[in-house]
Amino acid sequence: MSEPGSLDAYEETRPFRVRSSTAEWAAAILRRRVTQGGLLPGSRLVEDELTAELEVSRNTLREAFRLLGHERLLEHKLNRGVYVRVLSPADVADIYRVRRMIEGAAVRRPDKDPIALTALRDAVADAERAAAEGRWLDVGTADLRFHQIIASLNGSQRVNAMMAQLLAELRLVFHAMDPRVLHAPFLPRNRELLTLLESGRSAEAEHLLATYLDEAERVLLAACA
Amino acid sequence: MSEPGSLDAYEETRPFRVRSSTAEWAAAILRRRVTQGGLLPGSRLVEDELTAELEVSRNTLREAFRLLGHERLLEHKLNRGVYVRVLSPADVADIYRVRRMIEGAAVRRPDKDPIALTALRDAVADAERAAAEGRWLDVGTADLRFHQIIASLNGSQRVNAMMAQLLAELRLVFHAMDPRVLHAPFLPRNRELLTLLESGRSAEAEHLLATYLDEAERVLLAACA
DNA sequence: ATGTAAGTATTGTTGAACAATTCTATAAGA
DNA sequence: TCTTATAGAATTGTTCAACAATACTTACAT
Structure with a gap:
């Protein structure tokens, strides 16, 4: 069915409508809002507001919260609500530690x-074209x-999934930065x-x-410190 | 965070469970049942049976299901119920691909x-002592x-979490094997x-x-093929 | 055997209800 | 003024009952 190293963990748009639960649907919407800024x-995610907006029940919404909490995009504080995760410098350092391992093993x-x-x-x-046209979000x-x-x-499905999750987390920090100064320096290196x-x-x-990773980490650490 | 073993609470201690949500508590119990065989x-996890046994509501139980599904210990089939994951040979191969990456980078x-x-x-x-006394489960x-x-x-929290999850998945296969023939060959290598x-x-x-990993993978592949 | 249709069981989702906890704003006391 | 106390409001945690949607089972007909 799916090849060992296929990229299905990363693709966000599916051409045909797949049957999924309401909770997963709600989670997908919230995930996109978080990763796209x-x-x-x-930010706090208040249950009453979101149930009204997404038109799902509180129970279903809470299932979605569990999903995204496990993905480290939301933080669930008992009795205090659910918040969009705020990455600490230690988080950024940790993420880059894992990126070095994963991408290092890859190359x-x-x-x-x-x-x-x-x-x-x-x-x-695509990145170069977007940069030439000043579409820096697309460059990112x-x-x-x-x-x-x-x-x-x-060539590992699980590594693909881990990487997708790590990059989603990283986007939390990206939103605090100008996408141009963030991505422009790394374009020629890609x-x-x-080539190599x-x-x-x-x-x-x-x-x-x-x-590359060392410098990217430094830039992001400066942004979230 | 709420790993099994941190709080060996069972049915009796339930009224004293205040630190975490009921959903996480239920997830912890189910996680332990799955990882410990x-x-x-x-196996199918029927909602009615488990709500009666754990004395939690269906909604809470479903939140726990979401958690364990994301950990790949349970498989959620829409409208068909929740099952304990069955690892395919491809899964085992994938897990060992990741182990090679993680443990390789470590050493x-x-x-x-x-x-x-x-x-x-x-x-x-501990392993050698347990082996000498024939406690092969403890060896494992x-x-x-x-x-x-x-x-x-x-030195990465995230890598630790990934590894813990991978090993929990592997236990799903372990239960189909004699722990002695599974672990005895690897004791001297550890x-x-x-030493190295x-x-x-x-x-x-x-x-x-x-x-080591190549041979372990071969043994497990033979067991789940 | 094969396929089909009715009935049953289970899951998917909702809304209301209430308990438990946190937050807020106001008042009392130093 | 600054704390501290506290009542009340707001929000979360959890349960329950209900119903819809889907899957499973059984019996029946071919």
């Missing part, structure tokens, strides 16, 4: 899936897609990294990626 | 936390603890791996670990 970190792999490489080329091209989207595909080189991967220079790719 | 893979690290090393020694000693527990500590060398880690021979440790 409609709900900023620290170190000798057997690169050619389909993934093609997808990487597309992502880089393409950048995240690039790294999601990098992670997929590991292109360079792609295509030519099989894994060691150099690994080194470039390491410096 | 009280509920075998494929490759140059800076080993001395506290973790001490904990590793304890785990190995110590073995899992050993590898959880290995993962913790990465000791050997520990203590003496800083990371490359050798990495190699030993790789062969």
Whole structure:
């Protein structure tokens, strides 16, 4: 059915309507609001307001809260309500620790899936095009897609899911920053990294990626400290 | 956070449960039943039965289901009920792919936390003692603890959580096997791996670990195919 | 056997209700 | 003025009962 390293964990839009529960539907809507910045970190999610707006029952809404809490996008404080997660500097450092592990293992792999490489080329091209046209939010989207595909080189569904979750968490910090200063510095490096991967220079790719992640971490730490 | 074992509360202590929500409490009980084999893979969890037994409402129980579903211990089939997850060979292969990544990165690290090393020694000693006394279930527990500590060398909370979840999933397969034939072959290797880690021979440790994981995967694949 | 239709059981979702807890605003006391 | 106390309001935690939607079972007909 689904290949070991397929990207289904990342795709957000499904072409045909899939039967899912109301709770998952509500969770999907809230997830999108959080990751796309409609709900900023620290915001409180009041049950009465959301039940009215989404037209679901409180019980169903609470099931959705459980889902998103487990994804670390919401924080559930007992008797105090549900809030959009606020990442601490320690969280950002931890996320980059995991990214180094996942993406590092990915580029170190000798057997690169050619389909993934093609997808990487597309992502880089999309990012460059968006940058040229000043669509910096789209640059960010393409950048995240690039790294999601990098992670997929590991060929593991679970790693794909972990990566998707990590990047969703990272978006919580992105919203506090100007997307241009956040993504512009990393555009040429993605292109360079792609070139190294295509030519099989894994060691150099690994080194470039390491410096990439170190600098990205520094930028984000400065933003949320 | 609310891992099984932190509070060994059962039905009697329920009135004193104040720290966490009822849903998390129910999830903790079900999680323990699944990981400890009280509920075998494929078993169906009927709402009416469990609400009666745990004395929680259906809504609360469903919140617990959501939690455990997200942990991949339960499988939620729409309109068809909730089942204890049955791992496919592909799942086992995927889990070992992630283990190779996580534990590989851990042993490759140059800076080993001395506290973790001490904990590793304890785990190995516990396993050997349990084996000598024929307590093979305890051997398994110590073995899992050993590898959880290995993962913790990465120094990342999120990696620790991922590893804990992976090992919980693996237990689903363990229950289909004799714990002796499952763990006995790996006991001396844990000791050997520990020795290599203590003496800083990371490359050798990495190699030993790789062969260890390859063989463990083969054993489990044979068991669940 | 195969397929179909009716009846039953279970899940999906809702709304109301009430208890438990937190928040808020006001008043009393130092 | 600043705390502290406290009553009241607001919100969350949990349960229950109801009904709709779906799946499962059984009996029957072909």
